[in-house]
Amino acid sequence: MCIFCKIANGEIPNNTVLETEHYLAFHDIYPKAPIHILIIPKQHVDSFQEATPDMMAGLTTFTQKVASLVGLDQAGYRLITNNGDDGGQEIHHLHFHLLGGGKLKWDHLHEDTHRSI
Ligand code: 5GP
Ligand code: ZN
Numbered sequence: 001m002c003i004f005c006k007i008a009n010g011e012i013p014n015n016t017v018l019e020t021e022h023y024l025a026f027h028d029i030y031p032k033a034p035i036h037i038l039i040i041p042k043q044h045v046d047s048f049q050e051a052t053p054d055m056m057a058g059l060t061t062f063t064q065k066v067a068s069l070v071g072l073d074q075a076g077y078r079l080i081t082n083n084g085d086d087g088g089q090e091i092h093h094l095h096f097h098l099l100g101g102g103k104l105k106w107d108h109l110h111e112d113t114h115r116s117i
Contacts, residue, residue: 002044002091002092002093003091003093004038004040004044004091004093004095005044005093007024007026007040008024008040008042009042014026014027015027017037017066017069017070018062018065018066018069020062021042022041022042022043022055022058022062023039023040023041023042023058023059023062024039024040024042025037025038025039025040025062025063025066025098026038028097032097032099033078033099033100033101033102033104034100034101034102035070035072035077035098035099035100035101036097036098036099037066037070037097037098038095038096038097038098039059039062039063039066039095039096039097039098040093040094040095040096041055041058041059041094043055044093045093045094046092046093046094047081047083047084047089047092047094048081048083048094049083049084050094051094055094059096063079063096063098066098067098067100070100072098072100072101075100075101076100077098077099077100078097078098078099078100078104079096079097079098079099080096080097080099081094081095081096081097082097
């Protein structure tokens with residue numbers, strides 16, 4: 001069983017933000033922004049590439065609720081899913097990173113990408 005399945009079923013403790021029958025939101029253990037929450041379906045799928053429309057429909061409403069709950073719905077936030085090796089995915093259980101709590105940078109996404117100015 002993968003680490004996020006173990007978090008979803010309570011085997012590994014987590015700092016929960018919101019939980020429903022099908023979804024869980026919890027704080028990332030190594031935050032990369034002032035607010036960094038991971039949002040997962042409890043059902044295991046490896047990545048976004050295997051996600052179903054049903055799963056994503058529920059996840060949309062759930063994610064909007066989480067953003068409101070932590071006060072990011074007005075200020076703004078970033079939602080990211082890393083997919084596969086080139087996407088930098090380390091844990092192979094679908095998850096979305098909800099990042100916010102301050103202005104987020106948007107550059108150097110690729111190691112060979114450089115600004116021309
Ligand atoms: P990925 O690189 O797969 O998109 O993101 C995995 C994320 O999971 C990373 O941001 C990492 O900090 C987080 N993470 C890894 N292990 C744990 C854990 O045991 N608990 C929590 N809360 N976050 C974890
Ligand atoms: Zn899993």
